[in-house]
Amino acid sequence: MFEKAKKIIKILKDSGKEAYLVGGGVRDRLMGEGVNDYDIATNATPDEIEKIFDKTIPVGKEFGIVVVVIEGEQFEVATFRSDGNYSDGRHPDSINFVSAKEDVLRRDFTINGLFYDVEKDKIVDYVDGKKDIENKIIRFIGDPDQRIKEDYIRILRGIRFANRFGFKIENKSYKAIKKYAKDIFKISKERIISEFLKMLKQTKSIEKLIYMLEDTGLLEILFNDFYKLKKIKYKRGWNLYAHSIFVANRMKKTMSDKPIYLFASLFHELDINKTEKIMKFYKMSNENISDVKFLIKNHLVFLEPKLSTIKKIRRNKLFSVLIDLIESNIFYSKYKFSKFDIFFDMAYSIPEEKLNPKPLITGKDLIDLNLKPSPFFKRIIEKIEEMQLEEKINTKIEAINFAKKMIKSEG
16 A cells, blocks of 8 residues: 555656645554555645546545545545635635645644655654654644634544543643533534544543543533443442443453444443434444344343353354453453353353254244234244244144144134
């Protein structure tokens, strides 16, 4: 990726233009972090960029951004610009093409305001971003109030960067984050939850992350029902809030690349219906909602394990994740590992072929018994499946006879 980005810059410079690598890719490269993408900034206008390169995509041309495709890979190439007012709290109403130094002054944080001259192998720093990296400081470029009002997502991004890198947020910047926390819903719910999941994935400590969200007032605003767990006492002088944070922090060791599972571990003590309501509020995907509900619903399954339930859980794609959640929960709870050990041994002693056996009865069999499709129809099939998994019914004849008894009892 780096070599392809260098190639774009060379083409721009050979065309008489100024061009640098910019933003997070430069920051991460300087810090020795893995780099996922490189952005490029230039004094070439969008029209000039389109003329210079064979394949481009005008995804944000009105904001001075053109995607350049080179050797099958896409790179954002942005013209140096200054921005007008931000009426929608995200996009500028107007832009002006300016110098590199003026361009950097519109960016969010000093650590993201670094240019890298690939030909000279030199960092171009107009905002002391390199110094802030060395001192482990997160600082808005220029006026913190103005930077936040341009895009309120920067409130969350500042907290994410601080927790990802283990940096401290500079005092004026932190005060601005606290000041504008109440305005966070000026951005879309989808952007908020996306940023929160990135926080869970990238933070070094979920405990420190949650306490920073609490201190800034964001936690109570974003996840009020979770915040209320502070009022529910648990054990050892803890409350359910602290317990949930400890469990999620432990899960982080094994599930750091799966933020939705960390979300489930953090919210596992909250009523499942409230958690579902929160996820729908933030317009999370049906798959994510289903996964989180499965983990929360079953995190205490080891206390009274039924053979049919164990089989259904064991064949679920999230079984190993559930095991991690159960272990982490027990570690910080009143429960004993002895019961979990029994459950664990039961789960792994079941042969694969018995986890999801072929159904003994079908809808056609019930229709042959003169039963019409209905909710009761479905209940019969589900009950027989449960009896089959419990190994109390083993043949089709037994299943048919059981169905007849249910039909008779229903009248």
